[in-house]
Amino acid sequence: MRALVKSSASPGFTLADVPTPTIRDDEVLIQVQRAGVCGTDVHIYEWDDWASNRCRPSFTVGHEFAGDVVQVGSLVRDVAVGDRVTAEGHIVCGRCHLCRTGNAHVCPNTKIIGVDRDGCFAEYIAMPATNVWHLDANIPYEIGGIHDPMGNAFHTALHGTEIPGATVLVTGCGPIGIFAVGICAAAGASRVIASDINPRRLELARSMGAHDAVYPRDVEAAVRSATDGLGVDVVLEMSGVPAAIHQAFKEVRLGGRVQMLGIPARPMEVNFASEIIFKGITVYGVIGRRMYDTWIQMSQFLRSGSFDPTPVITHRFPLEGFEEAIHAIKSGDAGKVVFEIG
Numbered sequence: 186m187r188a189l190v191k192s193s194a195s196p197g198f199t200l201a202d203v204p205t206p207t208i209r210d211d212e213v214l215i216q217v218q219r220a221g222v223c224g225t226d227v228h229i230y231e232w233d234d235w236a237s238n239r240c241r242p243s244f245t246v247g248h249e250f251a252g253d254v255v256q257v258g259s260l261v262r263d264v265a266v267g268d269r270v271t272a273e274g275h276i277v278c279g280r281c282h283l284c285r286t287g288n289a290h291v292c293p294n295t296k297i298i299g300v301d302r303d304g305c306f307a308e309y310i311a312m313p314a315t316n317v318w319h320l321d322a323n324i325p326y327e328i329g330g331i332h333d334p335m336g337n338a339f340h341t342a343l344h345g346t347e348i349p350g351a352t353v354l355v356t357g358c359g360p361i362g363i364f365a366v367g368i369c370a371a372a373g374a375s376r377v378i379a380s381d382i383n384p385r386r387l388e389l390a391r392s393m394g395a396h397d398a399v400y401p402r403d404v405e406a407a408v409r410s411a412t413d414g415l416g417v418d419v420v421l422e423m424s425g426v427p428a429a430i431h432q433a434f435k436e437v438r439l440g441g442r443v444q445m446l447g448i449p450a451r452p453m454e455v456n457f458a459s460e461i462i463f464k465g466i467t468v469y470g471v472i473g474r475r476m477y478d479t480w481i482q483m484s485q486f487l488r489s490g491s492f493d494p495t496p497v498i499t500h501r502f503p504l505e506g507f508e509e510a511i512h513a514i515k516s517g518d519a520g521k522v523v524f525e526i527g
């Protein structure tokens with residue numbers, strides 16, 4: 186089969202012919218139709234410090250996808266040939282303390298497809314049946330193919346927060362931030378203020394329902410006018426940029442909540458006393474998607490019709506167009522970039 190492979194410990198990908206994966210008794214084989222491209226894939230492409238410390242070439246890249254089940258192992262009961270599916274890309278052990286207490290998203294034994302084992306930028310992928318998630322008949326493959334980052338946004342926006350009626354600031358309107366804007370609008374936030382340094386991304390945030398989409402320098406005024414100077418109830422930090430993280434702590438109201446998804450590239454200084462403790466705020470670190478509460482919530486929002494992620498997808502390429510796909514993401518102007526494979 187054709188697959189996009191990280192073949193050596195150096196920058197770049199190779200479009201190669203590789204053997205079709207074989208499945209274990211508890212796995213299924215999925216023919217990939219659509220696959221989302223993510224910042225993580227760019228790190229692996231560029232072979233930066235994180236990638237070279239984490240990944241062991243050669244392997245197939247990609248962790249966001251949807252497709253059709255074409256083969257099931259002998260122990261698989263609730264997934265059948267012909268099912269339209271996507272999957273949770275974090276493969277967890279199911280046996281550790283965290284897995285057994287409903288916290289599998291922080292399982293220390295997690296293996297990620299396209300990072301720690303073969304991924305989905307290929308014609309076929311083998312997945313444990315437990316990770317498979319069925320798509321409703323009316324959900325297109327390309328929406329199925331972006332459930333992973335959309336799930337990051339659902340997790341960030343809705344875990345432990347009370348969004349109905351709330352004032353919300355979303356710092357960073359990359360694909361995940363833009364999803365989060367749409368989710369908060371659908372969940373009944375009274376005001377969604379979104380910030381980014383990129384005008385195209387602010388435009389996307391507006392199209393997903395942001396009441397204000399502003400540059401970082403204009404956030405303070407937008408928050409003041411929307412909250413009578415109180416500060417917002419909830420901040421979703423979706424940039425990982427230190428200036429935005431400090432702004433998140435500054436603009437959240439006393440006793441409010443900051444949900445942190447963005448990953449700073451380097452360690453950064455935080456004044457715990459003034460930014461967190463004396464404000465009495467709650468800070469929640471987001472990793473992946475909760476298994477499987479986030480997935481249930483996501484499917485139910487999509488079923489309701491109140492949240493349509495389609496405008497976030499701005500670029501579509503065949504696998505052969507991988508250089509252009511990586512370039513589109515690096516430009517900073519793209520929403521979600523998707524490979525059309527099947």
Ligand code: NAD
Pocket residue numbers: 224337356357358359360361362380381382383386401423424425426428429445446447448449471472473517
């Ligand atoms: P992204 O990295 O493209 O989005 C970041 C956005 O922040 C960009 O649009 C950028 O222009 C904007 N930005 C830069 N400076 C800013 C500032 N001062 N104020 C406001 N916005 C600013 O794309 P993404 O894929 O949406 O990822 C968002 C973040 O989440 C990244 O840091 C990524 O590494 C991280 N991430 C975390 C998880 C997790 O599980 N915790 C999963 C996926 C991605």
Ligand code: ZN
Pocket residue numbers: 277278279280281282283284285289292293294
């Ligand atoms: Zn575990």
